[in-house]
Amino acid sequence: MDEIIAAENLRKTYDNLTAVDGISFVVRKGEVFGFLGPNGAGKTTTMKMIACVSPRTSGVLRVFGQDPAQQPAEIKHRLGVVPQETNLDPDFTSFGNLVTYSGYFDIPAHTAEKKADELLEFVQLQEKRNVEVEKLSGGMKRRLILARALVNSPDLLILDEPTIGLDPQARHLIWEKLKTLQAQGNTIVLTTHYLDEAARLCDRLVIMDHGKILVEGSPSDLVKQHVGEEIVEVEKSAEVLACLTERSIPHEMTGDTVQIATDSSREIVKILLESCQPKKMLTRPATLEDVFLKLTGRTLRE
């Protein structure tokens, strides 16, 4: 079976707030699939519905071909979940957390203990094996949660902001581990606010806003399709603005710079240099961040 998750017109309302507003998507076996979107877009809500902890309001949802409303225990047996909010058990050590959690999957104690040590090594926390989780740093807790999500050797990983609050080293470690897991045939669904991370990890992703999916595709396709190859950034000045408007070159203002998305930066740069008296100017490749900001706007979400 190729389709690990299939959602059609999936909706979730809390009282009178629509958190997820009729989204449809398919996640295939072995894929890393990303959910991006501003705060409150509905990413966590979607993760929770897939993870069978929050019932959907309407629409179709199948995980491993099964319905979360009908067979939650069967589905959850094969899931590994990293929640957005850290919820390790403060009454146990790192090792104790993994073993206790294994118990919830009916994994026999000796198997669980062996696996726990392997996983602590996998996330490089062997030294903290017998430390109470209260005494771990935020990043260590995040890594332990990833280890915890793996105790049952899941077929599908659901990671809600797995690298939040991690230092660059730890983020790279997690990326590496996720790549390893993908290579082993795992399917991974993740949300993140780090767009470089999404671009690096995801085979395909969706950008959500206000509970709806705005676009779907591979990171590079989305960049090409919605922004172009490159961005020229010029310091904002009346001359530059007038000059661009006059030649009807599409541009966008952000703070004190003007951004021009283009497929041929040389041409734009030439025009600017010749007739607009630019002050500072630079050319850079377009990124997922440009797509994100273009589609979801630059205003802060409440």
Place this chain on the structure above:
Amino acid sequence: MLHLFSVPTISRRAGRVWYRNLVVFFRTWKVNFFPPFIDALLYLFAIGMGIGTYIKEVDDVPYINFIAPAILAISVMNSAFFECTYGSYVRMYYQKSFDAMIATPLSIEDVIAGELLWGATRSVMYVAIMLPVLVAFGVISLPLSLLALPLAFLGGLMFAGIGMCITAITPSIDSLNYPMFLFITPMMFFSGTFFPLALLPAAFQYIAVAVLPLTHIVAIMRMFTLPALSWTILLHIAWIAAVTMIFCVMSINLMKKRLIV
């Protein structure tokens, strides 16, 4: 309204939640084993021997023997109620343990059922530690007093259910003080514990029997420890069983409503 009483499906996995709490309990056993000892001694000395010097007998029973079953019954109430209010609330709200558990094959029904069983187990443990102290003081009779253990489980489950219902609807941990002072503490005194129910005005007696759960535990406990069995034990057990069933079912449904959104 009806969904409050719909019968939940509970799997064997509830035992995992119970076991998790047991492991934590034994990890901190030093903190957990002494209170029952101290509690038993405190009651026996302060009330039994202090007040007992003035009140020699109640209904032809030495005063200290009269209150010994009440001490056990109050412990049954307190340990399960405390566990399933403050204990469960901390695990639910502050530790997010329930959220972590329901991401595994455990359902919310399993989790709450495990917590209820654990609350009842705390009552059994408390009584199990108190019993030898009371036996050593010669204020309860053997072997019938050993039935205090199964009674502690049943009574504990009742108070676990009542406590869990409150936990499911409490807006904050501070609000848990209200049932403590308005329900638990008065019950400690007006359930035939330190003086016979018969001393209360008739109307209060009816109320005590009709709505105070502790009354029934004290009554059965006293039948075991004196011993003074009577057929009325069946009525008390039936009362407890019915109330236990209602509150346990209700607590699971209320918790589901609170946590599954």
